[in-house]
Amino acid sequence: MLAEESPSAAAQTPPVSTTLPEVSVKANREKETGINPTQSITTISSQELQRLQPSNIFDAVRSVPGVSISGGPRPSGMTFSIRGYSDSEDVMVKVDGVPKGFEKYRMGGTFIEPELLKSIEVQRGPQISSGSGSLGGTIIATTKNAADLLQPGQRYGAKVKFGYGNNNDEYSRSYMVYGRPDDRLDILYNYSNRQSKDMELGNGTILESSAVASVSKLLKFSVFPTDSLEFVTSLVSFDDKGLQPYDATGGQPGTFGNVVRAIDDQTWSETIYFRPDTRFIDLKVAFGGGHTKLQDTMAPGMSSLNGPERNCDGLIWRPNPSLTRNCHGNLNDYYTYKTRSMDITNTSHFVNGPWFKFSTLFGYQYNENKRDIERFYDNQTYVMQTALYPNGFNASAPPGSKSFHAFYVQPRFEFGQFSMMPGYRVDEYLVEADGGTLGLLAPYKQANKILFTRDSLSLGLAYEVLPRNNPEKLTLYSNYGQGFRPPLIDEYFTQGPFSRCLRTSVNIPGITMVNGQASGICGDLYKPQTSASAEIGVSYLNPNLWNTGTFLSGKLNLFHIDTENLLLSLRENADGSITQDGYEKRNGVEFETFLQYKAFYLRSAYSRTSGKLFDGSSFVPLYTVPGNALNLNFGTQLSEQVEVNLTYRKVWDRNVIIGGGGISSPLVFGTQDGYQIWNANLRWQPSKHLAFRVVGENLRNEEYRLDSAMGGLGIFAQGRNIKFFVELTY
Template sequence: MASNVQEKVAAENKTQQLAPPKDSSPHDATDKTAVLPEVKVNSSRIKDKRINKTQSITTVTSEELDRTQPSSIFDALRDVPGVSIDGGPRLTGMSFNIRGFSDNEDVAVKVDGVQKNFEKYRMSGTFVEPELLKAIEVQRGPQIASGSGSLGGTILATTKDAADLLAPGQRYGGKAKFGYGNNNDEYSRSYIGYARPIDQVDILYNYSNRQSNDIMQGDNEPLPYSSVQSVSHLLKLSIFPTDTLQFTTSIVKYEQGKTIQLYDSISEFNTQFGYVLRAIDELTISETMTFKPDTPWIDLKATLGKGHTNNDETTPFGWPRNTLSQSGTYYCDGFIRRRINNNVASTAAASAANCRGDRYELYEFENTTVDIANTAKLYQGDDLKIGILKGLQYLKQDRSVALDFENPASLAVYAGYIPVSGTKTTRAAYIQPRLEWKGWNIVPGIREDRVILEATDDTLKGLEQANQANRIHLNERTYSLGIAYDVIPKRLTVFSNYGQAFRPPSMEYQYFSNNGRISGVPISTSPCPPGASCDDTYKVQRSENTEVGVSYLNPNLFDQQIQLTSKATFFHIHTSNLINSWQMANGVTSQNGKETRNGWEFENSLAYKYLYARASYSRITGTVTMPTQEFPVYTIPGRTLNLSLGMRIGDQWDANISYRKVGERQYLTSIPPAYTFATQDNYELFNAGIRWAPNRNLAFRVIGENLGNKLYYLDGGFAGTLGLVGAGRNIKFVTELTY
């Protein structure tokens, strides 16, 4: 099972209390009647919590988040092996790429257990401020509890608790943080209030505000319309009725004001699709219960939550599709203009009659999550341990798209793409036994998913009018197996993991049409047979992920106080039934495309007294095989090397420097049927940071990003194209006031 971030990442106070942890975690409290005096232990020893020794899982802790002060959740994960960021430097243009899987449906993103994925043409984003987070876990490859669609992996983000911030013996606290970045004149501020008024209640509220101008690139040119105006809130309440029972409610809200943005925020083709006024409104509500009674048979966790994402876009009349600087008397939406010129009339009067007025698009995404899991320890002996994990999951993803025009005459001539509205409902059950015998650890697993796709709104109307299927049923079973052996107990471990995953065809594929679905226009290009089931039109895309590796842990290297953690993993991924290989010839359909990926991932961590060093490296190669041609996997990133070196002296000083080198990669320059490629240049980035805390109530940070002011391109977030230019040099100043 994927590790639980909340359980794995402990509160990271620099002061330790040698007493029953009355004010830190009720789960560990053993005696509430006697409290020993507090003893402060100042230690510069660094304990690495990043690397899982037998699974491809890396955790970014709150300590790292505080040290690097990332501007986004994407920046926080750049040095995790196998992970890259696709798209552009704006938050609305970024998406996670894990082992070359970059589609929103291939990488699951969860905040406090609630899934956040959404699909929108030429736009991406995960809208949560890193300021609200205490840990981010990255799972590379499918895990049995991740769910369908996690071919590449899963991102698990966990928000802060009051217990993470309160000092020993403290009941109430607060922190104010003020930051400035000189690249885009970004001002940020954050206010946190937290309390444990009684042992049974933990409460936290966090407000964050970020305002900036346009991002400056490495050539000192601004990236047009890349300013940020965002506000975030986190309200979290935990109640502990008993020492074994906990209820936690978290509410995360993100708002981005309506600003001018490129419609395509993820690739080099950004100006071809014009500009829009875009606003983002996100809300995530999570209710989690954990129950750990004094019995080995029950370790229960249940999560119920909803995630809402609203994307409101307006294209004002008069805005052309390529550049805002272009003038024209009757410019309007390009699709309408083209249709008029080809089919109606090209006169100014005809254009004015049909084009005048704004265009409105409202995308509403809602994810409902229910996740119940229990771990039972069936037998605990000296040489033999037997356990079992069981889980039930429910996920409903609603997608509603409304398109409208200020001028009703525009509807009659609109020939553009209208996104699909519909729901995807997944019900799943899984079971994963665990057998530990002497140095062996064997973990098999089986998972059953039942998926239903349903069209709604105008999509449903169009399908009904065309007498085509609007409801699709899919059943899939997947298997997993993990085997590990301690060659040297608690030191040297060899391991192998095998996992299957699948991705149902999205509603965009099932119900795609360029003829629109408004004013009774039927769908004519849907592959679903008229009046018949659409279940067999597409096969589900399946993947098999195989890993072998070795990890080495040594807390006293060379009989010195040197902590070493090292891990190497080789993986092979085979993906079959590629959805984009679907075709129909003479009434017969086929879907024979496949992909193969091979890669290496290295993670290393070294700590000696007040010094630490980290290194990671990842390399992926791959081939796509279509029925008529073969070419490289165009979504894989270049070879990536990350190096970090830092030191911490007491509680007052810490400093770090990091180096990142990304090798060249092949990117797609033309879409099917003619696949052509070009080479994206390699690049190097240097970052550095220093922190000074004269006392426990005051701290100052200076962080330098892209210190060489390198001009480089990010990977494209649309079909492996070239991405947008990354941000240039940025010097950030942060002041923290803690009560």
């Protein structure tokens, strides 16, 4: 697929158009609409984020075609779904260039307040610069800096924002200070705090354990030693604690009940831009890392993982207090995830003639994600601690690490109005087991490291139908891209009831094996899941439609995706052979437009996805994709002080699992009803220092279900919510 620079990078240097020599036309085209003319990329600007006032980053992208949200409605239980790829490992998320996310059973992993963000770029489908872990696409979030907020001639500024939501009695506040004390320095600091009670659903019931208590911070500073050199440092932190379901992406607490969950998430990044006065160097170096520390505490009786205790007062056994090993107390899970990454890109322009242009993008990426997991009872001398979790080791959630090196190259050829961009990428992956898993593998001499290399190809073609100097643009394009997803540490090295390689005397296809690995750990029986995506489309831009001053931009995109070696299809067949030959075929339509006439604007998006799924033994409905969706957003500036907008969202029925799934019970499929949602937004700014905003969400108090992350019936969504905001700017 074609690679595209982030909006922040595009703002720093003139972008190289895929098909247009007039750089300014393309820049305005994307600045005004957020619609990329030749790729499946949509950018949500800071202006759009201000209009939407989303409660979280997931709400901010719901209206992008091909995008939906799985899990929820708690932010910790939400995951992005792009073209129906809803697992957190299928959609890559980056914050200021650093990949985010981690492996944990049924939990989301994107923790950042939208108040901190300048823009969100949504890439649908694999891109040459994203690589593995992006079968569905990539979410690229860029944080704010002082230059985005300062008024002309202003050196320092501050902004205070207070909010209240009536549905769950939510209070939010944000404090921001920023400045450019010197032309060579840009500094911003933001503190955000959000506190709420449990939310009320559309049917009037209270969703237990849905309260929020989070704090976010951003410190960002940029240094410009010379006109061609820039250093940007970003530090983002997020803290949250409260009662939540163990299965965060599911509905009401299920088998594993509730936990008290504490999250400490931090990300740091350093980005260097070097753009000397030569066409051969346009260098960007981004490196960074971070950690996510998570603790789940389960009191006795709160979860099936830690049943109720009789005759215990805390850790004291009432019948005989001298017996100190009889009461276990709380069960605690400790997760520590550490991420390190580096991303180096350079674009060289070798030929820049009036008819022929030739440039090449070179890139290198490195990423390492390591996780340590421990499970302890409060009473570590409890008689079953060593038997169940020796030294804190839980075989169902093995510790380990995953890392990769990748190189890619993407030349760009432009012949008049035609452009071509082939691409090649090679990834070398290493997945390693650690901790107690090593002791489980050693007796069977089974490898504790999985190493493999994967090549990926891409190709982008585009043709400008109208002359290049015509302000009206009509572009035909086609893109092809390959992607893959390596198995998780959990999939490679889990032992026990959650392993697909569980050894039994009788083979139950898709659940247990007789001839699998003697350890019961799958290891290299798994192959990476692969995909090939092809799309064709047409985009249109007219800055003066019918000579009326109406600005129109739109795009129609058709795609087809083949996904093979489905990880869920690993199984031992009746003849003893072990295969992973499940596949999916998806076909989709995505349509988006932006129309503006004077102070009025209309943004629309429509998407639909269909196809078939072979799970390794039979064809089943494609229950992994969302329902077809239509989004309309209409707004206007009534005066210099008053702005209003109205949003309509319609989602059609979708296929879901409604039953079955046990050892002797086949899956039963049904439908989840569609729904219609209305939101509204009113902003009044009586002075340049003071602004008020009222946001109405789910105004009809619709009772509807969100998409479940596991393909079943989703949980009911939040009911009507009226939010009030006051902004003070200096």
